[in-house]
Amino acid sequence: MSDTSVIYVLNGPNLNLLGAREPEIYGRDTLADIEQRCLTAAGDARIVFRQTNHEGVLVDWIQEAREKAQALIINPAAYGHTSVALHDALKTLTIPVIELHLSNPAAREAFRHHSYVSSAATGVIAGFGAAGYELAVQAALTKVRERA
Ligand code: CA2
Numbered sequence: 001m002s003d004t005s006v007i008y009v010l011n012g013p014n015l016n017l018l019g020a021r022e023p024e025i026y027g028r029d030t031l032a033d034i035e036q037r038c039l040t041a042a043g044d045a046r047i048v049f050r051q052t053n054h055e056g057v058l059v060d061w062i063q064e065a066r067e068k069a070q071a072l073i074i075n076p077a078a079y080g081h082t083s084v085a086l087h088d089a090l091k092t093l094t095i096p097v098i099e100l101h102l103s104n105p106a107a108r109e110a111f112r113h114h115s116y117v118s119s120a121a122t123g124v125i126a127g128f129g130a131a132g133y134e135l136a137v138q139a140a141l142t143k144v145r146e147r148a
Contacts, residue, residue, distance in 0.1 A: 004046065007140050008069040009038055009133070010061050011051035012077030018102075026102050029130040037130060041137040045144075055079055055086070062089040071096045071140035073133070080117045081105075090120035096143035098136045101126040 011031065019030035029037075035049040048069070052058060058079065065072045072095060079086055080099065090097055097120060104127030105112035118124055123139060125132045 005070045005141070005144050006046045006048060006068055007042060007137060007144075008061065008065040008072045009035075009047055009049045009137075010058060010065075010072065010074045010076075011049075012058060012075060012079045013053040015075060015077055016051050016053070027129040034130050034133050038133050038137050041134040042141070045137075045141060047137070055083055058083075059085050059089045062086070062093065065095070066093055069095060070144045071098070073098045073100055073136045073140055074117065074121075075100045075102070076115075076117050080115045081112055083116055087116040087120050090117060093120075096122040096140060096147075098122060098139055099124045099126075100132055100136045102129050102132060103127060 015031055018026055018034070019028055031051055038047050038049055050061060058076070062072065072093060074097065076083065076086055076099070099115065099117045099121040105115070107127070122143060125136050125139065128135060
């Protein structure tokens with residue numbers, strides 16, 4: 001694997017509130033803490049870490065990743081349960097895509113059980129809190145190395 005591998009880590013709506021509300025579900029780490037964990041887990045690889053509350057912005061960033069990234073990690077938050085646009089954008093990618101959730105949506109309300117992202121993803125990590133981001137970075141690096 002080249003040292004210059006770029007991994008996009010995209011975060012969807014309300015994840016900017018992490019650490020401030022519902023710590024019993026989402027933990028006490030802020031998104032800035034989680035970004036730091038990703039940077040440490042990535043070693044020499046480059047992390048592009050972003051959050052938006054807007055569906056179209058996520059689509060724009062996924063399209064950007066087609067040109068600039070070797071792997072993409074996405075916590076789509078609630079848009080995972082609603083967005084055909086995210087599904088379609090992710091389906092255009094040929095790089096590994098990891099869907100990530102802090103909680104385990106399958107163990108929560110029924111409306112969280114379906115994901116439009118899962119069927120466009122290489123794999124899914126859910127239920128491990130902030131540590132899931134480190135696991136996702138490791139999984140992304142493994143996939144990038146396999147393809148090198
Ligand atoms: O477990 C996850 O990571 C989720 O993607 C989080 C989403 C939820 O809609 C998904 O079903 C599972 C919600 C993100 C909201 O984040 C908050 C953070 C702090 C306080 C309130 C909401």
